[in-house]
Amino acid sequence: MIKTDILIIGAGPTGLFTVFEAGLLKLKCHLIDALPQAGGQCSELYPKKPIYDIPGFPEVLAGDLTQNLLEQSKQFEPGFTLGERAETIEKQEDGSFIVTTNKGTKHQAPIVAIAGGLGSFEPRKPLIPNIVSFEDHGVEYFIKDPEKYRGKRVVISGGGDSALDWSIFLAEVASEVTLIHRRNEFRGALDSVEKVQELKSQGKINLITPAEVINIVGDGKVKGVVVAQSQHIEKEFVVEADHFIPLFGLSPKLGPIANWGLEIEKNAIKVNNALDYQTNIPGIYAIGDVNTYPGKLKLILCGFHEATLMCQSAYQRINPGKKYVLKYTTVSGIDGFDGSRKESPKAVVKAIN
């Protein structure tokens, strides 16, 4: 059981900044995110794109913003459970919550802050009628353990970076790699495209374009895929395979959080914006893009503000009646949980003769 003061669901910019604000109040944080890395949309969707409306930063790349936020809060030693999706929440008799992930990891905290953005990123599934019945029986949307494909025949479909990169990687592992894409053109880093070209020439990747997987054949497990190709003439044929891996990117879904008994409106969680961004369940807060209230704007800078007020309220809940006043970091410095201290240099008092 992982225990902390504030359990943050979602490691995007709002979740990461919460660690800093909580740290100033001597509250420890742990973050859960379905993605394998911190940063949320900023690192998953557009790490190389600039953002122009972070106060004080005329221009900052989304990936750099994530790195800066991690750096800013690192002395408060946040814990991370990455690559796991928060699945269930159970209120305990002492008022705390236990959140369990899809992989069974349990987390306990008196405060839960949902900073889940648009939700957890789920794979986009191609519209193949029988695909669901083959999931985990040869159809996989993520590659978790490449060794699983050693000596196997693999069909990958998709035209982006992940389809290219995994085709390259599995070309050395699997006995046969077939890459299928609707167009002849691929969208990916130039060296990945060139590498696939090279592997195709060497006969290590079987490339089928422009084509689409339209069906799966097999009996309880994948034995092959039906491919429709439309070069020169329309034709359909079966490619024998042990695994079919569609890689069409990820799309965010609110997911299990929608069943936590929270008041939902417009795919977002209703909160009290007059006070502290608390939800209808005391002790559970929602901050950043995942919440809604009159006049809500889905901006990173608004998420930072919401995180800051939420932490003050969390402090009051955890330390009822305990006195505290807002302190400025410039005046009081920052004492990290790792023993580090940051402070402004003292003024020098020295006579000038």
Next chain:
Amino acid sequence: MEEQDINIKITDRDGVEHEVVAPTDMAMNLMEVVRSYELAPEGTIGVCGGMAMCASCQCYVESDTELPEMQDDEEAMLSEAFNVKDNSRLGCQIQMTPAMEGLKVTLAPES
């Protein structure tokens, strides 16, 4: 500024047609017009914010309006999207200009 407004027809995902007025002086695109009129639930359209990176604003263009030419990123995204037809476009890549007067589109299903 009213003379700069244009009239467009948008059929939502439930098949209901809406006649809406869109400003041409606010740098809005079709996806944003749909959101401003709440013709699709928040979180189901414009997920990537308009970077041609998610295809949640895919629509089928049904008028013969002359549209801005498709850029590489839109074409690449549509090649990975689902339910794509010959008249598919990404709403986020269609800017509201006076030339869009009379545009008629249907939103593609959510995927």
